[in-house]
Amino acid sequence: MDLGMLLEAIAYGLLSGGVYALIGVGLNLIFGVMKIINFAHGSFLMLGMYCTYWLSIFFNIDPYVSLIITIPFLFFIGIIIQKFLINPIIGYPEDNQLVLTMGVMLFLENIALFLWGPDFRTVKVSYAGTVFPLFNIRLNALRLIAFVGGLFLALILYIFLKKTDIGKAIRASSEEREGAYAVGINVKKIQLISFGIGTACAGAAGTLITPFFYISPTVGHLFLLTAFMVVVLGGMGSFFGAIFGGFIIGVMESLGAVIFPGSIGQIVPFSLFVIILLFKPKGLFMR
Amino acid sequence: MPEINMFRRVKLFIIYIVIIFCIFLGLPQLLSSYFLHVLILILYFSFLGSAWNILGGYAGQFSFGHSAFFGVGAYTSSLLYIKIGISPWIGMFIGGILAAILGGFIGYLTFRYKLRGAFFALSTFAFSEMLRIIALNWEFTGKAVGILIPLIQGGSLQHFQFLNKITYYYTILFMLLTIWLVQYSFDHFKFGYYLKAIREEEEAAGSLGINILKYKTIALIISGFFTALGGTFYAQYMFYIDPDITFGTNVTIEMIVRTMLGGAGTVFGPLIGSTIIELASEVMRSLLGEYKGLHMMFYAIILILVMIFFPNGMMGLLRGKKKEEQKGI
Numbered sequence: 093m094d095l096g097m098l099l100e101a102i103a104y105g106l107l108s109g110g111v112y113a114l115i116g117v118g119l120n121l122i123f124g125v126m127k128i129i130n131f132a133h134g135s136f137l138m139l140g141m142y143c144t145y146w147l148s149i150f151f152n153i154d155p156y157v158s159l160i161i162t163i164p165f166l167f168f169i170g171i172i173i174q175k176f177l178i179n180p181i182i183g184y185p186e187d188n189q190l191v192l193t194m195g196v197m198l199f200l201e202n203i204a205l206f207l208w209g210p211d212f213r214t215v216k217v218s219y220a221g222t223v224f225p226l227f228n229i230r231l232n233a234l235r236l237i238a239f240v241g242g243l244f245l246a247l248i249l250y251i252f253l254k255k256t257d258i259g260k261a262i263r264a265s266s267e268e269r270e271g272a273y274a275v276g277i278n279v280k281k282i283q284l285i286s287f288g289i290g291t292a293c294a295g296a297a298g299t300l301i302t303p304f305f306y307i308s309p310t311v312g313h314l315f316l317l318t319a320f321m322v323v324v325l326g327g328m329g330s331f332f333g334a335i336f337g338g339f340i341i342g343v344m345e346s347l348g349a350v351i352f353p354g355s356i357g358q359i360v361p362f363s364l365f366v367i368i369l370l371f372k373p374k375g376l377f378m379r
Numbered sequence: 380m381p382e383i384n385m386f387r388r389v390k391l392f393i394i395y396i397v398i399i400f401c402i403f404l405g406l407p408q409l410l411s412s413y414f415l416h417v418l419i420l421i422l423y424f425s426f427l428g429s430a431w432n433i434l435g436g437y438a439g440q441f442s443f444g445h446s447a448f449f450g451v452g453a454y455t456s457s458l459l460y461i462k463i464g465i466s467p468w469i470g471m472f473i474g475g476i477l478a479a480i481l482g483g484f485i486g487y488l489t490f491r492y493k494l495r496g497a498f499f500a501l502s503t504f505a506f507s508e509m510l511r512i513i514a515l516n517w518e519f520t521g522k523a524v525g526i527l528i529p530l531i532q533g534g535s536l537q538h539f540q541f542l543n544k545i546t547y548y549y550t551i552l553f554m555l556l557t558i559w560l561v562q563y564s565f566d567h568f569k570f571g572y573y574l575k576a577i578r579e580e581e582e583a584a585g586s587l588g589i590n591i592l593k594y595k596t597i598a599l600i601i602s603g604f605f606t607a608l609g610g611t612f613y614a615q616y617m618f619y620i621d622p623d624i625t626f627g628t629n630v631t632i633e634m635i636v637r638t639m640l641g642g643a644g645t646v647f648g649p650l651i652g653s654t655i656i657e658l659a660s661e662v663m664r665s666l667l668g669e670y671k672g673l674h675m676m677f678y679a680i681i682l683i684l685v686m687i688f689f690p691n692g693m694m695g696l697l698r699g700k701k702k703e704e705q706k707g708i
Contacts, residue, residue, distance in 0.1 A: 129500070129501075177683060180687045181686060181687055181690075186441070186496045186497065188639070188690045190500065191636065191639045191682065192686040194635065194682075195679045195680075195683040195686060198632070198636075198678065198679035198682070199676055202672035202675035202679060203672065203676055205672030206672035206673050206676060210671060317504060317505065320501050321505075353516070356512060356516040358508075358512050359513070362505045362508055362509045362512075365501075365502075366488075366505050369489075369492075369494060369501065369502045370502075373494065373498055
């Protein structure tokens with residue numbers, strides 16, 4: 093193994109990190125406002141992928157263009173799930189909330205299995221082979237677009253949270269739910285919007301990886317633990333924490349894959365995750 | 380509570396167990412081989428659910444990584460059997476002991492650093508994923524191909540292989556009875572009260588002088604031990620294991636779902652949850668045919684509805700308990 097390989101691994105790790113960041117930001121927003129751990133997050137990503145797939149099959153829509161449909165679609169699904177399923181159990185014991193989101197995950201996975209079968213599907217784009225040279229590393233265009241797209245959407249979300257009234261209300265509800273009520277924020281509405289946005293983030297991330305990843309009903313499982321790792325690493329509820337968490341997990345994963353044979357390298361981020369949980373459960377960047 | 384009342388409850392409970400056990404003892408005589416298979420699955424999942432229940436229900440520590448123990452049990456007995464010919468009956472207990480050690484390690488580590496709720500769930504999830512990846516990459520465990528248990532002509536009691544399903548049925552029934560008695564003892568001995576106290580109010584339990592770390596870890600050890608026995612039973616019933624089947628999230632989800640559906644922290648909860656799910660999915664299958672995913676969708680819907688309307692599971696409904704008080708806004 094030489095330095096070039098390591099550098100390339102780090103570069104690709106950062107590229108994955110951009111997508112992980114978007115997934116993590118969505119999960120984090122849901123956690124922040126609702127205080128629930130959403131096991132269905134990976135399934136939302138899967139729905140985003142299928143949405144992109146069918147749009148490209150039936151209407152020949154470019155995967156990246158399909159974002160303008162997948163984002164509102166997933167937002168809508170998120171709102172429905174929040175309104176009818178999550179909302180009734182807010183305030184219940186944590187175990188019940190975990191199991192309910194697991195139920196949502198099982199439902200979404202199996203409706204996908206029922207409707208579209210277990211086959212692995214892929215979306216081909218004409219520019220799949222394009223590479224961008226950066227110093228002496230060759231970066232795959234699709235991975236680069238996913239990275240830029242992920243960070244760009246996260247940035248838009250950040251500006252939304254900082255500048256708009258709804259965004260400010262979301263942050264207020266996330267920090268102090270009772271206080272938000274007291275100053276007259278409609279917390280129920282904010283919870284709906286936040287869950288919708290969180291879901292849309294996962295869906296958008298799904299769309300962004302579709303051109304270079306396979307699609308299957310259970311593909312979400314692969315990203316579920318990753319999403320949790322990103323969020324815990326950066327600190328539950330911290331926006332920038334999730335972004336950095338995404339990069340760290342991405343790089344760890346990709347270095348692990350280069351250094352260790354087979355898929356044993358995946359143990360690297362998991363071990364880091366357990367260590368962080370034990371010693372800094374509030375995240376690396378929180379005191 | 381008056382002493383006499385307690386005594387009557389104990390007696391009643393024993394009577395329940397004996398009645399249910401007798402029903403199950405007699406059932407195979409009435410059933411065809413297909414229903415016997417369904418019944419075995421019900422008992423098998425009740426057993427696994429009960430094993431999860433010891434930690435998740437009684438001690439209130441929500442594990443999302445019990446497949447780790449399941450896999451350790453399945454792999455230990457199978458590897459000992461195919462590599463050096465040790466009978467799976469013995470391998471079962473060696474696997475159980477290894478899983479108990481793993482449980483002690485995970486428990487000591489996570490509980491020592493006071494991981495709770497979702498954080499505990501996620502750390503157990505990470506441990507089970509690590510074991511899955513090891514099994515997937517290790518030549519010794521057969522990598523992704525998994526392990527095929529070689530069949531013996533005519534079956535063999537010594538090798539835990541039977542031609543007739545009835546023997547499997549009695550095996551899992553006996554295993555389930557054992558775990559029931561263990562849980563029953565929780566309801567009537569100090570250890571169980573400690574666990575309940577920890578579940579209800581950990582700080583208060585600690586300030587009363589209960590060694591929280593010790594009792595939570597013991598609960599995880601017992602729970603892991605039994606889960607591993609279930610793993611061996613699976614391997615010997617299906618004759619095939621691979622990393623995704625044993626260490627994957629599906630086993631864990633099955634254990635949690637059935638227990639929560641029936642009622643966590645109750646002896647018969649897992650049995651009720653398991654019966655509902657197994658019967659419902661068989662009925663769905665016969666009514667709607669073999670559509671992939673359909674009966675699981677149905678299963679997810681039941682789960683969601685029960686979580687929303689009966690947070691204490693079906694046992695809570697039977698006992699007429701009100702919903703847990705709703706905190707927050």
